[in-house]
Amino acid sequence: MIQVKNLTKVFHDKKRGKITAVNNIDFHCQRGQIFGLLGPNGAGKTTTLRILATMMAPTSGEVLVNGYNVVKAAHKVRQNIGFLSGETGLYDRFTPRETVRFFGKINGMSENEIDKGMTQIFQILGMKHFQDVRVDKLSTGMKQKLSIARAIIHNPPVLIFDEPTVGLDVITARVVIEYIREFRNQGKCIIFSTHQMYEAEKLCDEIAIIHLGKLLSVGTLENLKKDVPVGDLEEIFFRLIEKESRI
């Protein structure tokens, strides 16, 4: 579903010069799988996911989403993805129903499809009781549910979640994680970035550890443990970073 081959992204900053945010990384992610990008702030997770979501173009390398190239067939890629990030906001002056309807329409859905999809999603996410309340009156948890609804209304096979639990309280974060699991059960391909070890450990079928733009290791938790037999994911993570720093 997602194939990332030799992906590199270089930024040019007037003060800092050339910055390689993503450095020649490779991974792939299957249908019905949660793939975690684990790394500290500034590791290159957001840049990678923005490239996957066609918001940015790679400097080199190739990225395919559901078989479509993110540069050559960006429009097709966008039909196949739902994107959610901790930074993405909502329109304060709209209600959840208006928000989801708008995003359904701009993703090419008919009114009937939107109505059907919206009823189903609002039911699953428990949003019915606040569906007509303006967004600026909603709690953080309600907003996050709406963000999820907005991202999945067009029923995309691929979901790209960039730190979706950042800034959320424990209860809301748990709800989000539950839904991510649910989407996997529905057969969607989910790529998920986080800097929280326990989240990655609990949720991901495969984990890629990324630091300063480089992919340090990728595989299932069991495989990572085999490669670096030091205990839990946190230990593996720090050991890999230390090793990288020595090089």
Place this chain on the structure above:
Amino acid sequence: MNWNNIRLIYFKEISGAIRDRRTLISMIIIPLIFYPLLFLGIGYFTMMGQEKSDSLPSIVAVRGREHAPELMEILEKNEKIDLVYFEENPEKALEAGKIYLLIEIPEDFNVNKSQEIPRNIVVQYDSTVQYSQVARRRVTNLIEDYRQQIIESRLEQLGLNVHYVQPIKTQWADISSEERKTGSILGMILPYIIVILIFIGAMHSAVDITAGEKERGTLATLLVSQLSRFEIVMGKYFTVITISATSMILGLIGLSIAFLTPAYALGELPLIKINFSFSIFFLFFLVLAPLVGLASAILLLIGIFARNNKEASTYVTPIYMGAIFLGMISLSQGIELAEPMFFIPILNNSFTFKELLIGIVNWKHILSTLISNIGIALIALFVAAYLFTRENVLFRS
């Protein structure tokens, strides 16, 4: 480019804007209520001030009144002059505003009228006090009357007619119609007001739907949708145009109400008579439309370029000041633009409006204005659309 997608963005932005109190204030309240009240208020208070100073008698002190009994008689007879004695320090009374004028008559004033040596009267007044200015006008007229009397009596003594010293009499006739006079006054103030209306109305929403979206993180959700970047920019552009045009039209309606109210809208204007032909009206809006398009494109460009609302406001301020400056040039009378100057946006509008309002249709000027404004608006719009595809602009931090 899919028009349906542009329409989706457009209606989303418009419905967001009309739910935003700030947009409503700048788009509806300021042009439709605040500006008319401002103009009516200025007119009303100017009129009240004038009426009051015209109705009250001027308190005038005279030093040495015994030296000019004839002049005193003229002054005393006039009911708008209130002569008072202020033997002790009348200068201080003038300064304190207790009297409005101080006339000093020298001892040798009332000697033989036929003496051919001019006598001086010193009149002190305070130019910063309205009542003092009114008193000056009144006393000047009375002294002039007295002077005329002396001339006539001297001529009579010499056996000459008054026409002897008035060999030529000129009669002036103003050929301009009431409409033309109105057009001339409107031509001075209207371009300036229109520029303000166009910018004030659109400024907030142009920044809010671009830099504001970046700041709130909603822009990313649009970028990953099936809308193309160009469709998003166009949807937003039409939104800004709509808000700007609404603000301007409501402003013009508001000002028409103010000007047409017989409440002495501009102080000096008793009642504006608007009687433009349809073709002038059409041409006026033909020249106005690209200005709305231009202002909207520039504001959108700034909003897209800026990182956040605050930065956008910083960039918008000098642009707004520059626009006001160009609009203000029309306030000064007597300036005529050279042909190439009709390619400078806003300035060209001001002067084309001026011409149209007094009934002049100069196609060369109209075409220069249209070409320049449409051209620059298109360039600004394409730069805005280009910037909207640039990662370093959309994801600047």
